[in-house]
Amino acid sequence: MKISKKISVISAAVALFCGTAMAVAADTKDQPWMNQKLAARERADLVLKEMSLDEKLKLVFGYMGAEWKNTPPPAEARTQSAGFIPGVPRLGIPNLWEADAGIGVASQAGPNAREATALPSGLNTAATWDPNTAYAGGAMIGAEARAFGFNVMLAGGVNLMRDPRNGRNFEYGGEDPLLAGRIVGAQIKGIQSNRIVSTLKHYALNDQESGRTTLDVKIDDRSARMSDLLAMQIAKEEGNPGSVMCSYNRVNGVYACENSYLLNEVLKHDWGFQGWVMSDWGATHSTIAAANAGLDQESGFPFDLSNYFAAPLKEAVQNGWVPPARLDDMVRRILVPMFEHGVIDHPVAAPAPATIDFKAHAAVSIKDAQEGMVLLKNSGGVLPLKASAQRIAVIGGYADKGVLAGGGSSLVYPVGGNAVPGLEPKTWPGPVMVYPSSPLKALQRRLPKASMRFNDGADPAAAARLAKDSDVVVLFATQWTGEGMDVPNLSLPKNQDALIAAVTAANPKTVVVLETGGPVTMPWLPQAAAVLEAWFPGTGGGEAIAGVLTGETNPSGHLPATFPASESQLPRPVLDGYPEVENRRFDVDYHEGAAVGYKWFDLKELKPLFPFGYGLSYTEFAMSDLAAEVKNGVLQASFKVKNTGRVAGKQVAQVYVAPLQAKWEAPKRLAGFQKLDVKPGASARGSVSIDPRLLAVYESASKTWKVEAGDYRLVLAASAMDPQASSVVVHLDAATYDVNGKPLKE
Numbered sequence: 001m002k003i004s005k006k007i008s009v010i011s012a013a014v015a016l017f018c019g020t021a022m023a024v025a026a027d028t029k030d031q032p033w034m035n036q037k038l039a040a041r042e043r044a045d046l047v048l049k050e051m052s053l054d055e056k057l058k059l060v061f062g063y064m065g066a067e068w069k070n071t072p073p074p075a076e077a078r079t080q081s082a083g084f085i086p087g088v089p090r091l092g093i094p095n096l097w098e099a100d101a102g103i104g105v106a107s108q109a110g111p112n113a114r115e116a117t118a119l120p121s122g123l124n125t126a127a128t129w130d131p132n133t134a135y136a137g138g139a140m141i142g143a144e145a146r147a148f149g150f151n152v153m154l155a156g157g158v159n160l161m162r163d164p165r166n167g168r169n170f171e172y173g174g175e176d177p178l179l180a181g182r183i184v185g186a187q188i189k190g191i192q193s194n195r196i197v198s199t200l201k202h203y204a205l206n207d208q209e210s211g212r213t214t215l216d217v218k219i220d221d222r223s224a225r226m227s228d229l230l231a232m233q234i235a236k237e238e239g240n241p242g243s244v245m246c247s248y249n250r251v252n253g254v255y256a257c258e259n260s261y262l263l264n265e266v267l268k269h270d271w272g273f274q275g276w277v278m279s280d281w282g283a284t285h286s287t288i289a290a291a292n293a294g295l296d297q298e299s300g301f302p303f304d305l306s307n308y309f310a311a312p313l314k315e316a317v318q319n320g321w322v323p324p325a326r327l328d329d330m331v332r333r334i335l336v337p338m339f340e341h342g343v344i345d346h347p348v349a350a351p352a353p354a355t356i357d358f359k360a361h362a363a364v365s366i367k368d369a370q371e372g373m374v375l376l377k378n379s380g381g382v383l384p385l386k387a388s389a390q391r392i393a394v395i396g397g398y399a400d401k402g403v404l405a406g407g408g409s410s411l412v413y414p415v416g417g418n419a420v421p422g423l424e425p426k427t428w429p430g431p432v433m434v435y436p437s438s439p440l441k442a443l444q445r446r447l448p449k450a451s452m453r454f455n456d457g458a459d460p461a462a463a464a465r466l467a468k469d470s471d472v473v474v475l476f477a478t479q480w481t482g483e484g485m486d487v488p489n490l491s492l493p494k495n496q497d498a499l500i501a502a503v504t505a506a507n508p509k510t511v512v513v514l515e516t517g518g519p520v521t522m523p524w525l526p527q528a529a530a531v532l533e534a535w536f537p538g539t540g541g542g543e544a545i546a547g548v549l550t551g552e553t554n555p556s557g558h559l560p561a562t563f564p565a566s567e568s569q570l571p572r573p574v575l576d577g578y579p580e581v582e583n584r585r586f587d588v589d590y591h592e593g594a595a596v597g598y599k600w601f602d603l604k605e606l607k608p609l610f611p612f613g614y615g616l617s618y619t620e621f622a623m624s625d626l627a628a629e630v631k632n633g634v635l636q637a638s639f640k641v642k643n644t645g646r647v648a649g650k651q652v653a654q655v656y657v658a659p660l661q662a663k664w665e666a667p668k669r670l671a672g673f674q675k676l677d678v679k680p681g682a683s684a685r686g687s688v689s690i691d692p693r694l695l696a697v698y699e700s701a702s703k704t705w706k707v708e709a710g711d712y713r714l715v716l717a718a719s720a721m722d723p724q725a726s727s728v729v730v731h732l733d734a735a736t737y738d739v740n741g742k743p744l745k746e
């Protein structure tokens with residue numbers, strides 16, 4: 001029998017777990033908190049009693065895990081990492097080793113950058129509309145985090161897409177609270193299945209990057225609870241993250257990391273969050289105010305102006321400005337998830353990247369990419385590309401070398417290194433990274449009879465000449481985005497619209513593949529034969545794209561965000577605070593309230609370029625038999641999806657609800673969805689249970705969700721603007737639900 005040298009991380013981790021579980025069991029006499037039969041809370045209380053003031057203070061003060069401002073990280077920090085918090089070895093409390101982020105185990109820039117597997121962007125994962133895929137991706141990157149010696153992953157980004165120009169949209173889950181919350185929640189769960197902690201971030205309303213550390217978001221409680229906060233609430237419920245990261249911005253005048261309304265009231269009191277709140281790196285601004293408002297751990301020394309949770313916190317506790325019981329609460333909140341999620345019972349070991357099966361992990365990433373790519377247009381059956389001999393021009397987007405990744409702290413350095421080093425910007429939030437997975441080569445392998453020629457697209461006239469002399473053209477266009485910046489507008493940068501116009505004019509059989517951080521405008525759309533939105537497609541992006549273009553995989557992604565026809569359709573046609581002026585404080589008025597994305601477009605009767613939920617397939621579906629009933633107080637919808645085409649495919653059935661009498665923030669909301677795999681000619685039945693919060697309006701004074709008695713139209717559709725949608729009307733009685741959507745007696 002041949003035994004592979006590389007074992008799967010999962011089995012390596014299991015071996016580790018068993019070893020440590022036995023070692024830990026022996027200690028329970030002297031260290032009763034090591035008794036795994038006790039509840040996490042009980043264990044945390046037992047160990048808390050043994051801790052000195054200084055030991056408690058150590059746990060609430062975090063360091064940057066890489067050199068910053070000429071300050072080296074603590075010696076025990078993992079190389080080029082985001083964070084480090086020393087544990088309490090005499091009590092068996094391990095260090096916390098923190099790694100970014102939601103796309104994989106990221107690395108701070110530097111000579112020792114770690115190479116890991118990158119998932120496609122968060123938006124791509126949201127575009128899968130499949131929590132199982134999100135979970136699998138989370139489980140994979142969490143396994144790598146453990147193999148690299150990390151026990152906290154700074155993942156779980158679920159800031160709502162209020163503005164398609166936000167440079168970090170690619171890290172998040174799109175514009176709808178239900179979709180984003182479910183997908184990111186599933187990813188968090190997958191990460192934590194490795195007995196490590198994930199965060200949920202950036203709490204809250206950190207929806208643009210320009211001026212992110214100075215801007216003040218204006219929004220009322222009700223609108224926030226029905227939009228951004230709802231996405232976070234759902235992700236928290238689905239994923240049970242051990243930690244929440246508070247954000248840089250201010251909300252209604254108060255910094256998020258010292259905002260008692262956000263931290264003490266909404267997160268801890270109303271939602272019952274039992275874990276710890278860590279600050280974003282540089283987002284702590286005070287000692288007493290922050291500690292008493294609910295911040296449990298300052299992150300990333302030396303990012304903040306001062307070491308607020310070091311000596312100043314000790315003084316504040318000693319003189320009573322921060323009650324000692326509050327310090328205990330801070331520490332308990334760190335310890336409880338460490339016990340609950342297995343960080344203490346199954347400690348991470350020194351980094352062992354050699355144990356990672358990168359091939360198997362790339363396959364997880366490729367599956368995610370293929371499930372999330374969105375076919376936006378396909379006229380004349382140009383796709384899938386035919387296997388017969390033909391001359392194919394491949395143009396632009398570094399397609400001969402690889403696929404684009406987004407920039408900033410979430411950047412995963414790929415195995416094999418940057419395929420196109422030296423692109424600008426080379427420094428933060430760069431380097432611009434191109435993963436070494438060439439779509440051109442992956443296409444050549446799949447279409448051996450075709451003659452393929454590449455042109456880099458730098459000269460539109462030359463590209464057009466090649467296009468003219470080809471049977472079909474595959475043109476790659478890119479939009480790089482990154483943390484700490486927004487894009488100036490929704491146009492493809494670097495003259496690529498002109499390139500596409502020239503190429504489509506030369507050859508109308510042009511397939512445009514987009515690798516973008518989010519929505520872009522497409523002035524050339526009528527002239528292009530096909531468009532595939534491939535987002536930032538991750539480690540194996542070239543393979544994933546070629547698989548979809550050749551029909552090996554039938555595309556099944558649907559947009560997790562509206563693609564506007566122009567910036568003028570947005571609630572803020574001009575992005576506040578752009579371009580950024582350092583230290584300028586300004587307000588961002590979220591006057592659209594909870595009417596985010598398609599809800600805004602519905603409300604204002606605007607026609608987008610592509611609606612939320614939209615996505616084509618190589619087959620056709622017919623959806624029918626929509627029925628609704630209230631069972632045990634829960635509204636449920638069932639339906640049928642028939643594959644009426646010739647190949648197997650997956651349909652994303654979406655159920656929207658529109659009130660006929662009640663007044664909502666917008667005409668309709670997504671209330672449920674299900675992705676169904678259907679063979680040609682076959683039918684599948686689907687059903688969704690509807691969260692009552694999606695049928696209700698939040699009432700701030702009573703902290704309840706109120707469903708108004710009346711008629712509600714349930715719409716079964718394949719997008720937010722599906723002309724073939726069918727609907728039924730149901731009558732709902734008045735009902736009241738608590739702040740977490742649990743029924744209350746009328």
Ligand code: BGC
Nearest residue numbers: 082100101154201280281409
């Ligand atoms: C980002 C966080 C990240 C942290 C640590 C910050 O700049 O906003 O998302 O986790 O840095 O790298």
